[in-house]
Amino acid sequence: MAGLSVAAAQPAHAASGPLGYVANFSSNTVSVIDTGTNAAVATIPVGVGPAGVVVAPNGRTVYVANQGSSGGAGFAPGGNTVSVIDTATNTVTATVPVGNTPFGLAVTPSGGAVYVTNEADNTVSVINTASNTVTATVPVGSGPVDVAVSPSGATAYVTNLFGNSVSVISTATNTVAGTIPVGAQPIGIAVNPAGTTAYVATHGPNTVSVIDTATNTVTTSVGVGSSPQDLVVTPSGGAVYVANTGGNSVSVISTATNTVTATIAGLAGPVGVAVNPAGTAVYAVNELNNTVSVIDTATNTLTTGIGVGGTPIAVAVTPQAAPAPPAVSGISPNTGPAAGGTTVTLTGTGFTGTTGVAFGATAAASFTVNSDTSITATAPAATSAGAVDVTVTTAAGTSAAGPADQYTYTKDGTKLIAQPLLFSLSGGLNITLHPQATLTDTTTGKPLAGQTVTFTVGTHTVCTATTDAQGVASCAGLCPLATILLSGSYTATFAGMPALAPATATAGLIQL
Numbered sequence: 001m002a003g004l005s006v007a008a009a010q011p012a013h014a015a016s017g018p019l020g021y022v023a024n025f026s027s028n029t030v031s032v033i034d035t036g037t038n039a040a041v042a043t044i045p046v047g048v049g050p051a052g053v054v055v056a057p058n059g060r061t062v063y064v065a066n067q068g069s070s071g072g073a074g075f076a077p078g079g080n081t082v083s084v085i086d087t088a089t090n091t092v093t094a095t096v097p098v099g100n101t102p103f104g105l106a107v108t109p110s111g112g113a114v115y116v117t118n119e120a121d122n123t124v125s126v127i128n129t130a131s132n133t134v135t136a137t138v139p140v141g142s143g144p145v146d147v148a149v150s151p152s153g154a155t156a157y158v159t160n161l162f163g164n165s166v167s168v169i170s171t172a173t174n175t176v177a178g179t180i181p182v183g184a185q186p187i188g189i190a191v192n193p194a195g196t197t198a199y200v201a202t203h204g205p206n207t208v209s210v211i212d213t214a215t216n217t218v219t220t221s222v223g224v225g226s227s228p229q230d231l232v233v234t235p236s237g238g239a240v241y242v243a244n245t246g247g248n249s250v251s252v253i254s255t256a257t258n259t260v261t262a263t264i265a266g267l268a269g270p271v272g273v274a275v276n277p278a279g280t281a282v283y284a285v286n287e288l289n290n291t292v293s294v295i296d297t298a299t300n301t302l303t304t305g306i307g308v309g310g311t312p313i314a315v316a317v318t319p320q321a322a323p324a325p326p327a328v329s330g331i332s333p334n335t336g337p338a339a340g341g342t343t344v345t346l347t348g349t350g351f352t353g354t355t356g357v358a359f360g361a362t363a364a365a366s367f368t369v370n371s372d373t374s375i376t377a378t379a380p381a382a383t384s385a386g387a388v389d390v391t392v393t394t395a396a397g398t399s400a401a402g403p404a405d406q407y408t409y410t411k412d413g414t415k416l417i418a419q420p421l422l423f424s425l426s427g428g429l430n431i432t433l434h435p436q437a438t439l440t441d442t443t444t445g446k447p448l449a450g451q452t453v454t455f456t457v458g459t460h461t462v463c464t465a466t467t468d469a470q471g472v473a474s475c476a477g478l479c480p481l482a483t484i485l486l487s488g489s490y491t492a493t494f495a496g497m498p499a500l501a502p503a504t505a506t507a508g509l510i511q512l
Contacts, residue, residue, distance in 0.1 A: 018276050019087075020283055020317045021062050022292060023050035024309025030064055031308035032090060035276055035283070035317065038294055038304050042090050046083040052146075054105040054114070055318045056129065060087055062316070063114050063127075065102035082116055084132055094132040098125040104146035108171060109153040115169070117144035117158060124158055124167075126174055136174040140167035146188050146230075150213065151195040157211075159186040159200060166200060168216055180216050182209040188230035192237045192255065199240050199253075201228040208242055208251075210258055220258050224251035230272045230314075234297065235279045241295070243270035243284055250284055252300055262300040267293050272314040285312040325397030326350035328405035331390055337443040338409045338499035340365060340381035346390060346405075351375050353394045359407060360388030382409040384498030411501040413442035416453065418492040418507035429481055433457070436474040437492035437505055439467050447471025453494050457509070458487040484509055 017036025023046075024031060030050060032042035047066025054063050061084060068079030080102060084094040099118025102125070106115045114127040117140075124144060126136040141160025144167070149156050155177075156169040166186065168178040184204030191198045191213070198211040206228060207221040225244025228251070233240050239261075240253040250270060252262040269288035275281070275297075282295040285308070292306040292315065328348040336342030346357070352372045357364040359379055367377040375392065382388070387408045389401035399405065418437040435455040439448045453473035455462045463477030473492070489508050496502030 018317050020274065020292065020315055021053050021055065021064075021085075022285055022308045022312045023053040023064055023272075023314040024290075024311060025049055025051055025067075025287075025313045026311035027309030028066075029309045030062070030085065031312070033283075033292060033306055033308070035281065035294075038306055040306060040308055043309065044085055044090050044092070046085070046092060047081045047095065048079040050083070051103050051313055052105045052116075053314045053316045054107055055087075055316045056107050057109060057111040059318050061085065061129070062087060063105050063107065063116075065098075065105050065116055067101050067103065080118075082114070082127065096127055096132050096134065098127070098134060099123050099137065103144070104159075106147045106149045106156060108149050109151060113171070115147045115149065115156045115158075115171075117147050119143050119145055119161070122160075124156070124169065138169055138174050138176065140169070140176060141165045141179065145186075148189045148191045148198065150191050151193060155213070157189055157191065157198050159189045161185055161187060161203075166198070166211065178216050180211055180218065182211070182218055183207050183221060188228070188243075190231050190233045190240070192233045193235060194237060197255070199231055199233065201231050201242055203227055203229060206244075208240065208253060222253055222258050222260065224253070224260060225249045225263065229270075232273045232275050232282065234275055235277060239297070241273050241275065241282045241284075241297075243267075243273045245269050245271050245287075248288075250282070250295060264295055264300055264302060266302055272312070274315045274317040276317050283315050283317060285315045287311050287313055324350055326354065326392040326394050326399045328390060328392055328399045328402075330404055331407055334406065335408045335410055336379050337412050338382040338385050339412050339441065339444045340379045341444075342379040344377055344379060344390075344407065346375040346377060346392065347373060348392065348399065349373055350394060350396065350399075351392060354392055355395070356393040358391050358393070379407065379409075382499055385409045385411040409499070411496070411499055412444065413501050414448065414494055414496070414503040415440045415442050416492050416494055416503045416505035418490065418505040420507045420510055421490060422510050423484065430478040431481055431484055432476055433462050433479050433484075433490065433509075434474065434476045435462060435490050435492065435507075436472065437507075439471045439473065439494055439503065441500070448500070451494060451497070451500075453492050455490055455492055457490045458483050462490065 020033035022031040030044040049067040052065035064083040066079040082096040086093045100120035104117045116125040124138040128135045141163030143161035146159045158167040166180040170177045183202030188201040200209040225247030227246030229245045231242040242251040250264040268286040270284040272285045284293045330347040357367040362380045365378040463475035465473035465475035467473045494503045
């Protein structure tokens with residue numbers, strides 16, 4: 001009935017804290033609470049007799065089980081639908097028919113499926129969230145009222161009010177893999193964050209059954225207040241808060257000892273509970289006075305009450321929107337040589353806490369975060385010319401690539417200097433030449449080692465050489481005397497590389 005899920009999307013209301021969604025059974029509405037201000041900020045019309053509510057893991061969608069009877073008790077069949085609420089607009093975008101008297105809901109951690117208990121049909125409907133259609137119906141025990149999905153998403157646990165049991169559903173096959181006997185009239189169920197323990201509010205004996213999920217057996221029962229109906233486990237897993245409808249109280253169970261460590265009085269028929277993601281506050285809906293009580297978990301005392309719609313019976317709380325990953329909206333200058341070393345300024349959002357800046361797959365030579373919207377970075381050297389995406393990484397993620405973040409590497413200029421070559425007509429038709437040239441990167445001013453230079457006279461290739469550490473290439477090769485006399489010079493050629501421009505140089509052939 002109560003749902004806790006992680007939200008990553010901003011809702012319609014610019015909340016100062018996590019948002020609470022409250023199903024108001026007799027008002028046929030859902031109240032939206034800003035838990036930062038503890039005030040109701042919106043009211044959403046839904047189906048008739050909303051009895052359960054849960055939020056999708058991405059925070060963009062809320063699912064509400066509509067039983068179809070607004071007369072209070074009895075939960076008579078009628079509407080038998082699930083309203084799908086878009087949290088960006090706080091409007092119902094789809095209505096999904098399910099079984100008779102839908103009650104509890106749970107969303108799988110992936111967000112791909114919603115499990116809905118149909119109390120009058122003794123079934124669970126499985127909704128595919130992509131299509132908002134029921135893709136499976138699972139027979140369970142008698143009078144299923146609540147459902148919880150394990151943190152792994154592999155198992156759904158269903159309380160059977162009249163069967164005094166919990167059905168264990170394999171979500172891979174959507175079949176019942178086991179049945180666990182518990183106390184009489186089980187209603188609410190919750191699984192701890194580790195997935196090792198399930199807690200069941202058993203209405204009849206006023207207890208909470210503690211289930212070991214590894215063995216699917218009850219290991220102990222904890223006495224609580226009168227008519228426990230719903231419960232929630234804190235994010236730390238250290239405590240369970242139990243709404244005692246008949247006792248107008250909330251019991252606090254230590255999970256370490258499985259004993260009640262506090263009882264919070266002063267509520268008015270609490271039927272649903274939820275906890276905020278920080279674990280600092282529990283929200284209990286009171287069906288008798290149409291309010292939500294806020295419990296400070298540090299002191300286990302009531303701090304305030306929030307007015308909502310008629311007969312509130314379920315509540316779910318979402319966290320604040322997850323921090324958005326950084327975004328790069330501009331880079332200046334957006335070109336530079338492949339040798340690197342260009343200082344650029346990135347503009348965008350979400351730069352605070354930046355842990356890395358990358359030009360393509362290569363980390364920036366250095367960077368400085370100037371503000372949340374500005375970074376100064378030094379471009380690293382590139383192995384080829386062309387455009388790359390410049391991305392920023394923080395704890396919230398890495399910026400998405402796009403045209404605004406592109407930086408274009410240009411080829412470095414190069415220069416060849418060929419030395420005049422002396423030769424002598426000492427005889428023979430071929431002359432041995434010893435050409436030499438020096439290759440330099442004009443962008444950095446440094447010699448280029450390990451590059452191939454080809455020496456030609458006219459169309460005749462004399463020899464090729466690889467530049468040394470000083471950028472000098474030299475070799476020896478034969479050249480026909482006639483070609484030498486016709487040309488009078490030789491040419492040194494560097495063909496270029498992905499990050500280096502080509503270069504040529506010519507020097508004279510001087511006869512002794």
